Amino acid sequence: MLKRIVYGVCGAAIVGLGLFSLYAYNPSIEPITPTVNPDYSSQVIEQGKILAAAGYCSTCHTPPGGSAYAGNYEMHSEFGTIYSSNITPDVETGIGSWSEVAFARAMRTGVSRDGHHLLPAFPYEHFNKMTDDDISAIYAYIMTSVPAVYQVKKENGIPFPLNISALQAGWKLLFADTETFQANAHKSAEWNRGAYLAEGIAHCGACHTPRNALGGEKYAQMYQGAPIDGWIAPSLTSTSTSPIPWRSQDFYEYLTTGNSVYHGSAAGPMAPVMHKGLSALPESDIQAISGYFADLARTNDTDEPQSSSTLHAALAAQHQQPDQRIDEGARLYATACQACHYSSDQLVKGRPLITIGSATHLNDPANLINVILDGVRNDQGISGVVMPGFRDALTDKDISAIAAYLRQAAGENTWPKLQQQVGEIRNQPRFEH
Ligand code: HEC
Ligand code: HEC
Ligand code: HEC
Known part of the structure; x- marks a missing residue:
């Protein structure tokens, strides 16, 4: 079964229903008859296409193998299954009869x-930061x-009373x-x-900002890192655990090539x-x-x-040859990983130095475990470069030994309950990204 990102959960059950019934009321907006040839310039349409891509609309609104934007992408929250809506211009089942006012x-x-x-699984809180023109x-x-x-659209599997719209x-x-977007006059x-x-459109905070127990983003801790789909979206601020600072050129390298040589x-x-x-x-x-992120960092x-x-x-730690007879993690690392993650005096793009990368320096080993289990596909990380997964080749004990060895080589404290977490991540629902 395919699962994916649920940014916000729908934990409004504690909220008194009656209290909000007035506030909750929103009128229906009259359907329109779509115009055959709407009068939009090609520049506006092109701009909309770019923004729709940057907002990952199709990622959430297209199920694997399904029609683009037709919805029923299945997302799982701890409160139940959520299906995205059909946002194609089909008049009956999509948004074809929606006026621009209704869309906005x-x-x-x-x-x-x-x-x-x-439901807040639809990141409207972020899209609200966009200008009228962009929407x-x-x-x-x-x-x-x-x-x-x-x-x-399939009905969301959110049980009563959480499915009551007014609770939302x-x-x-x-x-x-x-709030709409507020420009900072002191910045460029x-x-x-x-x-x-x-x-706004790229809604980085939907994954990188921690959430409270009911799924609300903790704005006071914006971009300070949060779990998502069994992974950790690391802190992008000065609270980052990365040993090498994230400069703007590192963010740029990462966001354009899928890898930063100093980070992963x-x-x-x-x-x-x-x-x-x-x-x-x-x-x-x-x-x-x-x-912007370099400034926050x-x-x-x-x-x-x-x-x-x-x-x-x-680099020196990666060079070290610990006694492989006694360190099982080092032995396994040498056989399973080192052929690709080889020692060198320099960093080589596409051959991540694991002792410096974020995966070994985060307080939570989830990302390292995920990468060892499932590798890095062709369409992930650097385009066209793959790392094989070791799900079938290595046991939980093997993986935790390698992770513990790398963590120690990186000069960090041991991760508690490592082997147990490997087991949990191995058995968690497989998310498709
Ligand atoms: C993280 C996943 C996600 C992303 C990204 C996302 N959506 Fe959605 N969207 C949803 C879900 C889920 C729903 C349905 C929520 C519900 O059932 O309450 C939805 C609902 C909607 C609706 C309401 C449709 C209706 O019939 O009520 C519109 C409009 C919409 N999305 C447009 C967009 C656009 C445009 C983008 C890109 C700019 C986008 N969405 C990006 C998940 C997403
Ligand atoms: C759908 C959830 C999601 C969204 C949206 C998202 N990220 Fe991430 N991000 C992650 C996860 C998960 C990781 C860890 C990936 C890994 O280690 O392979 C990550 C890693 C990163 C890293 C590397 C951090 C480190 O210390 O290694 C950077 C930089 C980053 N994201 C920037 C951004 C920016 C900028 C945006 C918005 C344009 C963004 N992310 C939006 C989930 C997300
Ligand atoms: C066949 C070569 C190969 C083997 C074997 C290999 N890796 Fe990798 N690994 C790569 C490549 C290539 C990348 C970068 C992938 C990309 O960016 O597309 C990578 C990336 C990584 C990352 C960074 C992921 C991130 O999200 O930042 C980690 C951590 C990692 N490998 C750990 C390991 C461990 C541990 C082993 C042994 C169990 C291992 N690798 C075995 C080739 C390999």
């Missing part, structure tokens, strides 16, 4: 045309260029960020462009963000996003990782 209301406030509240461009693109597909209103009242235009894209590869849920989403944006936008482009003693120590 859904994108900004998570309210469907008929007035019912949508309008996405509407123009969908209405003119996406083929209409007749497909009825309570959730919104408590947790949703309803480029910084603000990066912030606008990251907070974009695998798991980050792979489509980079390959299917950001790749649609012009270079200048990726640069703006990179500069408080790094300077002039920081020199080459001369960093941490880097030298990590």
